[in-house]
């Protein structure tokens with residue numbers, strides 16, 4: 001029998017790839033050094049239309065149904081609930097902001113996600129639109145349940161892989177930001193992010209609220225996540241006072257009432273070009289990275305394409321091809 005494929009990293013990328021191999025009955029092992037990674041702090045939000053410019057996420061119509069189907073299938077298999085569908089309330093804080101949003105509501109890529117205009121929740125906002133199809137993935141819960149499943153099969157273990165070792169060099173590198181910061185496969189644009197966990201004091205909100213580059217996500221039982229900062233010059237996973245203050249400001253703007261901060265986390269988003277992941281051969285092995293701020297949305301679909309490339313020789317569309325990206329940045 002040929003040697004099992006070795007997946008390096010059990011974040012969202014490596015875990016989704018492991019499921020793609022498992023579902024096809026292909027021998028593999030997955031290793032992780034278990035000292036962090038951005039998936040362990042990710043809020044797991046999928047918002048179909050994002051950012052200050054109210055843009056549909058890249059190829060959302062294609063990746064979103066595949067992601068939701070993937071997580072729901074694994075809920076049945078693993079006996080947990082990971083995907084929490086939630087309506088998104090996009091709030092406009094100024095007339096100019098609302099003009100930008102309103103001008104896109106009829107866009108054919110945006111309109112399928114629009115539930116409709118709704119009255120803003122209070123007089124801090126000039127207008128609001130409700131979006132459908134979004135939600136939150138319990139990323140740590142999904143990773144933990146997957147790790148337990150693969151451990152029970154004897155294919156998961158804690159280990160630090162080393163690119164200088166011949167065996168590891170032939171592995172499938174799903175290292176997240178640490179790999180990009182180490183220089184694989186070249187220049188990166190990783191960004192540190194900080195988020196807070198809040199306990200609501202006497203209020204509730206069933207929507208994900210989004211405005212002015214910030215968000216507030218309900219986890220249930222009066223607990224919310226709020227975020228997030230973007231910092232490009234200090235790439236570590238240490239929460240800072242400055243980051244906490246920035247996210248507290250976001251949370252005060254978005255929350256309907258007072259709250260207590262009960263958690264503060266930081267991580268580094270693995271970014272090569274916005275939140276558009278890349279896959280492909282690298283050295284003697286393979287590469288899957290660059291999930292950016294949107295790992296929950298892209299990891300399942302991109303993992304399936306990488307498995308088809310490795311196992312069947314079916315190359316993905318050029319947009320996802322690391323070789324093409326590397327050739328383009330050289331010019």
Ligand SMILES: Cc1cc2nc3c(=O)[nH]c(=O)nc-3n(C[C@H](O)[C@H](O)[C@H](O)COP(=O)(O)OP(=O)(O)OC[C@H]3O[C@@H](n4cnc5c(N)ncnc54)[C@H](O)[C@@H]3O)c2cc1C
Nearest residue numbers: 009011012013033037038039044045161176193267295296
């Ligand atoms: C503050 C913050 C908020 C976020 N919120 C969201 C959100 O709401 N929605 C969303 O979709 N995304 C969000 N993200 C982004 C999301 O976290 C990433 O897109 C995703 O987690 C990246 O997954 P990954 O598997 O590529 O990397 P990681 O999660 O970093 O996983 C890499 C894994 O590889 C392991 N590893 C690395 N090198 C080695 C080695 N040499 N040997 C062994 N193991 C190794 C690490 O231990 C780690 O477990 C957020 C990120 C941050 C920082």
